Amino acid sequence: MHYICVMIKPPFLIFGVWIWVFAGILNLPAQSPKGQSQRFELLRKNPDSLRLFFQAMPKGGELHHHYSGAIPANLYFSFARKAGMGLDTMSWKWYPADSLKSHKLTPVRSWKSSLQTEIQEKLNTRWTVKGYAASGLSSEDFFFHVFTEFDPLTGPEFWPMGFRYLLNEARDQKINYRETILIEPTHSVSAPSEWNSEIRNLILKKDTNALNKKLRQVILSGMLNKAQIPGLDLIDTLMPNLENEFPDQTLRLQFYVVRVREPFDFFIRLAKSFEIAKQNKYFVNVNLVAPEDNPIALKDYGLHLWMYHFCQVYYSGLSASVHAGEITQNEVDPSQLGWHISSLVERVHPQRIGHGVDVTLGEKGDSLLLALSNLRTAVEINLSSNKFILGVSGNNHPFMRYIKARVPLVISTDDPAILETNLMGYFWGSQAAASILQPGSSLINISSLAARRGTPNNSAYVASKFGVAGLTQSLAKELGPKGIRVNAVCPVLVRTEGLVEALKDKTSPAGGKPDEFLGNFATSQTALGALPTASQVADMCFFLSSSQASAITGQSINVDCGVLPN
Numbered sequence: 001m002h003y004i005c006v007m008i009k010p011p012f013l014i015f016g017v018w019i020w021v022f023a024g025i026l027n028l029p030a031q032s033p034k035g036q037s038q039r040f041e042l043l044r045k046n047p048d049s050l051r052l053f054f055q056a057m058p059k060g061g062e063l064h065h066h067y068s069g070a071i072p073a074n075l076y077f078s079f080a081r082k083a084g085m086g087l088d089t090m091s092w093k094w095y096p097a098d099s100l101k102s103h104k105l106t107p108v109r110s111w112k113s114s115l116q117t118e119i120q121e122k123l124n125t126r127w128t129v130k131g132y133a134a135s136g137l138s139s140e141d142f143f144f145h146v147f148t149e150f151d152p153l154t155g156p157e158f159w160p161m162g163f164r165y166l167l168n169e170a171r172d173q174k175i176n177y178r179e180t181i182l183i184e185p186t187h188s189v190s191a192p193s194e195w196n197s198e199i200r201n202l203i204l205k206k207d208t209n210a211l212n213k214k215l216r217q218v219i220l221s222g223m224l225n226k227a228q229i230p231g232l233d234l235i236d237t238l239m240p241n242l243e244n245e246f247p248d249q250t251l252r253l254q255f256y257v258v259r260v261r262e263p264f265d266f267f268i269r270l271a272k273s274f275e276i277a278k279q280n281k282y283f284v285n286v287n288l289v290a291p292e293d294n295p296i297a298l299k300d301y302g303l304h305l306w307m308y309h310f311c312q313v314y315y316s317g318l319s320a321s322v323h324a325g326e327i328t329q330n331e332v333d334p335s336q337l338g339w340h341i342s343s344l345v346e347r348v349h350p351q352r353i354g355h356g357v358d359v360t361l362g363e364k365g366d367s368l369l370l371a372l373s374n375l376r377t378a379v380e381i382n383l384s385s386n387k388f389i390l391g392v393s394g395n396n397h398p399f400m401r402y403i404k405a406r407v408p409l410v411i412s413t414d415d416p417a418i419l420e421t422n423l424m425g426y427f428w429g430s431q432a433a434a435s436i437l438q439p440g441s442s443l444i445n446i447s448s449l450a451a452r453r454g455t456p457n458n459s460a461y462v463a464s465k466f467g468v469a470g471l472t473q474s475l476a477k478e479l480g481p482k483g484i485r486v487n488a489v490c491p492v493l494v495r496t497e498g499l500v501e502a503l504k505d506k507t508s509p510a511g512g513k514p515d516e517f518l519g520n521f522a523t524s525q526t527a528l529g530a531l532p533t534a535s536q537v538a539d540m541c542f543f544l545s546s547s548q549a550s551a552i553t554g555q556s557i558n559v560d561c562g563v564l565p566n
């Protein structure tokens, strides 16, 4: 994923930066001659220097991140294989090992390897935005439908593998702190008769004393004892182990409650989340999720906030980050816009707000921005998912309005695996770069030999890199008339720390023996008997960015020591 999430805690701004190599800036002086302000000015004008600056800077963390949407399809598939699960390829439903006989299924790990590869490729499409066009669904429906398909693979039995993936990935991306939205409590309590209609009446009448009394009664009645957090015991043993394994990374967890539940069901899960978060140091927040345009979510929004505030007071001490304002005029009529964020701020006083897209669409607009700035409430911005789910990007996104109003911002990845940021990062990065590049500039996508040929067990990566090749060709045609050249560089295996680490994995093509694998590959696959170095790849970037390459555009050029002559 070519996306660096960099953040500093408020009141500073928080940035995300794509990795790009631009022409004419490779020979910038490493130091500004006249002090820090000039150095920052230089950095600001030069995206590549800016990238290097952010790379070297100690990071804060990633604060808006959904566990289930962060696990790549390939990894989910390996979870299912290891657990001996079966897949019904008609309904795409997963079944646990002990139920396979009754469903006349066989474990996926016993399938022929060609069938496993085929299904894995299909999952890579179904479970990422790549499957959207073929789904026939709206982007919002597609997005939320995907979660239902891999839901059986998100449970506690898979957390040891999933959490290690999150921490490894955080280490690779130099993210020191990650909060992931993990789990919703379950329960076996039925709503007392008339409870739901009564509480909805009370919020309509704004009878706050009666509302609080009713909520307190639920807690004092002991009903929360019938609610559980699946896997809570595991958290208490797993997390200390992970802290030892990843001393430089901190993982913290959030509960969530789905906004589409009836009031009693919602409250039991919410109160249980707060009760446990108060006792358990690994859970640091209770979030509210689900599409805000759902009829129950819309109707009960005020009631949900009242319940949330009640729990904040009852179980004091927890800071709040809540999704709000992930909504536009495409989903709801204008009267429903703009007030979700202001109500949240008024009722809950959150430290952070997730998304905040409709901030300027309601009546309060500017005064709301001012309030967020004064309160130092950070807004977690999710550019890729806002573009995909809501169709909001570029100048339509309130990003710049937040910046002008000096509202603290956090740029987050949201659901990185579903959103396929490996390719999407290039896409949005190219779009952003196209608006600022001057005639004579050159844009270079760092691609891979995987953009030139398919290889086994590599379908998702290959597909993304083929996408980069297509993007490179199209952008070359689009930007050529402006005097901007666009090329891609396709290195084969380059011996970097990240690659060696990945090849140490027993399930990697190297089977856990990186030296042997890389040595054999160099001897048997290349013409020159060696693998390219990072500096040789940089040499090609330098050439493409120089005036000596002024006639070259739209090309994907191999730097592969002759693995794939063409």
Ligand SMILES: [Zn+2]
Residues within 6 Å of the ligand: 064, 065, 066, 323, 354, 414
């Ligand atoms: Zn989210």
